[in-house]
Amino acid sequence: MTAPTPTASGETPVGEGARGQALANAILNATLAALFVALFVQADSLPSSMWEPLGSGSFPRLVLAALVVFNLSILTQSLLTLRRPDCKAGAGAAAWFVQRRLAFATLAAFALYALSMPWLGFPLASLLFLAGVQWTLGARRGRRLAIALIVAAVFSLGLYWLFGEVFRISLPAGRLW
């Protein structure tokens, strides 16, 4: 993460791929604005208190109202960027996802790991996740594969033992066993 010098407008940089980013920004902010308006309305039904002027829903409503204003501002900027003649299209959404397939595969494996943990338990789920992801990321044969398997065993069984026996924090053991 870096902290580059901000621009006042938040304008999307124009050039290759700027069109896709502006479009994504526009869709995201339009969706968020609609969601926040719905939540703003829902927050109205939260109870108030006779002991304080602000009820349970006042602070969230204040924040949601400000959020909608910011969403609409970013949406407007994105739409203006899209209208600029120098705003060029990039490789397209499908190509964008394909380029980042390993990142999404890792996140998908992490999700699968979390979902399987209550059933398989921490040690087995972690072992499979670590071995599987390292294999996906390139540890396919020979020395790299052997190291990957050792790392998987150490960080799954080792952490389970460390937390259970030393810190007395029990990690899920699994419902299947």
Place this chain on the structure above:
Amino acid sequence: MPMTTALLSSLDQLFTLATLLSMMIGVVAGVIAAAIPGFTVTMAIVLTLPVTFTMPPLQGVATMLAVYVGGCSGGLISAALLGIPGTPSSVATTFDAYPMARRGEPGRALALGIWASFFGALISALVLIVAAPPLAMIAVKLGPWEYFSLILFAVTVVASLVGKSVLKGLMMSLLGLFIATIGQDPMMGVPRFTFGLDLLASGLPFLVVLIGIFAVSQLAGEVENPAELQQNKALIQGRIRFEPFKVLREVLSRPGNLLRSSLVGVVIGAVPGAGGSIANLIAYDQAKRASKTPERFGTGIADGVVASESGNSATSGGGLIPMIALGIPGSAVDAVLMAALMVQGISVGPRLIMDNADLAYGIFLAMFLASAMVLVFCLLSMRWFLRITEIPKSIIVPVVLICCAVGALALNNRVTDLYLLIGIGLMGYLLAKLDYPLAPLVLGVILGPIAETNLRRALMANEDWTLFLTRPISLALLVLAVLSVAFTVRRALRQRGTE
């Protein structure tokens, strides 16, 4: 008890083999715990607490202080080497230390952080000894109006500090504040925006948000390039050098930045509830504003690392000020420290210095000693920590993801926190790809409940909204909040004008 007698008695109790040994173990545990994404100083302190029950009071507190001071410095390691803040107080460290490390200077980034942390902790310990009671009196005079304005200031500072757009920064801060409202209302206990889901019933724990937003999204970003992974590339390429004594000169050549950032850390640390998560950002912001080359902040410069690390380390001493002088813990960690003393039958507050002067002075001295131990340990061990950067991405990414999962699980022992972690991680990854800064969101989540509680308390005490503008400290903070945004917008407009 006369001061010299108390001081000598505390020295006698502190410099025993058992105390020094337990402090050294505490330092190592604190540094390692904070260096692992997902583990926090608070967790390490809580785990240390039962061990101290059998120790004499000063040894127990000194050990916990060692974990605390070690943890304040340990967050630097993952912030600099992985771009993942080990603790909320190292968020600003990622702004410059990580780019510096990625540029091929991880040793310099770590050494700068180590020295800045040491001097920050040292300055805060000095202030603790000299000015604890008067500072504490000022800190407790802050009412809910000032607290709310302080949070608003912190949120606007970080929104204008990071990212390419102030609008996006502010939007992310607000999104963080909104996420913090999910779950139980902090004052009435009413469930809000939970939609009947158990997953959201107790809200989104800030630690899960911190790990998800920074660690998961950052790690996913590391494995985007198949060619790099095929070549078994590590996080940082090239030969790594670690020359701490050369870097010491670099740190000492910035006395203004070091002193200003440390004092910001002490003052913010002394305000109960604010703590290191704000101090590092405000110290960074102040250093950027005082710099002749503010545009270089965020590109991997020494001033950024020095400001953040000295600022967050100084909060360790600052946080002790209200605890020792008034019996009010400044943060969760201070509350655990206070519990450790109370278990031993020692009352904390103004009477501590009167009834147990040797213990109070012992705590001050333990701060000094712990800082020195952290320095020695870090200087000796950093070469090993730097090896992390040589580990291929295909190994380090899944291993750190497992550590994140353990951190989320260990927090409340709930698998649902793991589901939240993944959802938040995916959201963070996509938002980062669209150039939305992530730090304001995390800060919003951390500070949201404090902001809401204080706003509601303020209006419960007096329904007059204008008090936010008529109370001098509150007004000053609100003016600073407006100025921080205006200053950034003006600078950006100027830059666009010259381009």
